[in-house]
Amino acid sequence: MTQVDLESLLKRYQQIYILTHIRPDGDAIGSSLAWGRALEQKGKRVTFFCPDAIPPKYAFIPNISISSVFIPPGNIPTLAFILDCSDMERLDYMKEDVLKLDEIVNIDHHGTNVGFGDYHLIDPTAAATGEIIYRLIQELQLELTEEMSLFLYIALASDTGSFKYENTSPQTMYIAGKLLEKGVNPSFVSMKIFDEISLPSLALLRDCLQTLKMDQTGKIAWMSVDEKKLAGYGVKPSELEGYINYAKNIRGVEAGVFFHHTLSGETKVGFRSKTVDISSVAFTLGGGGHPRAAGCSLTGKPDQIETMVIQKVAELLASNNNSYKG
Ligand SMILES: [Mn+2]
Numbered sequence: 001m002t003q004v005d006l007e008s009l010l011k012r013y014q015q016i017y018i019l020t021h022i023r024p025d026g027d028a029i030g031s032s033l034a035w036g037r038a039l040e041q042k043g044k045r046v047t048f049f050c051p052d053a054i055p056p057k058y059a060f061i062p063n064i065s066i067s068s069v070f071i072p073p074g075n076i077p078t079l080a081f082i083l084d085c086s087d088m089e090r091l092d093y094m095k096e097d098v099l100k101l102d103e104i105v106n107i108d109h110h111g112t113n114v115g116f117g118d119y120h121l122i123d124p125t126a127a128a129t130g131e132i133i134y135r136l137i138q139e140l141q142l143e144l145t146e147e148m149s150l151f152l153y154i155a156l157a158s159d160t161g162s163f164k165y166e167n168t169s170p171q172t173m174y175i176a177g178k179l180l181e182k183g184v185n186p187s188f189v190s191m192k193i194f195d196e197i198s199l200p201s202l203a204l205l206r207d208c209l210q211t212l213k214m215d216q217t218g219k220i221a222w223m224s225v226d227e228k229k230l231a232g233y234g235v236k237p238s239e240l241e242g243y244i245n246y247a248k249n250i251r252g253v254e255a256g257v258f259f260h261h262t263l264s265g266e267t268k269v270g271f272r273s274k275t276v277d278i279s280s281v282a283f284t285l286g287g288g289g290h291p292r293a294a295g296c297s298l299t300g301k302p303d304q305i306e307t308m309v310i311q312k313v314a315e316l317l318a319s320n321n322n323s324y325k326g
Pocket of ligand 1: 027028084109127128129159
């Protein structure tokens, strides 16, 4: 989709819906809000949607108003922007309603994006959807306000793990620099989205660490939690973000896996890796993500799921070893 397409598309709509994925992260929230403000500068009426509530750690973001309930557009022609979603399933229960909207634009940076929608703008070299939004704001010659800069900085910092992951490119750092020039406080953002933890969440982490297991090669480490434990501590699933890194960060470990067994019999599996493309395992199991961070959802007995998933990861690591030798 070219800039010209986007300009002419926007001319046809007054009402815009911006939607992002279930279990929203900083990129989902930040890129949505920044893009919304940009479109408001063009005189559009923008409404934000996300199938889940925004996690408490993002409560510091000013003027946040993202609806977790779908509002039908009535008879007004409506253009939908779907941000940071590799496929429409990521919109969960909103998917069917969104499909009824007039036109859909898919803006994303996941390499696994299936290319849904009437138009798409997919750039897997972008560290975050926020990077693509930054470029669009430049191309459309809109004003990058201090508020929008904060939104985009949250997007970039979140998807790069505070500019630590491999996806951090010169372009990412260049954009981050431009955002700092607009007045973003990196230390404050980093404290809010990475460092701060609630006391119950820290207590649950202590429990999770006791479930840590390693395979015999010492290259895979995993931990698990079940819904009862979460409820016992009064911790929300969104607060589990980051636990998995304790497994991945162990010296000698290549892949970290986190299992969240829910009461419905569904297990949410998170994957992190240091060098291998772990998204291939997630993809095989019906999920998706990035080369170093991916996830999937499985149904079955918790212990059987764990054994099966660790086996898949072990196979991936073994095939990678062979290809290095070959
Ligand atoms: Mn993202």
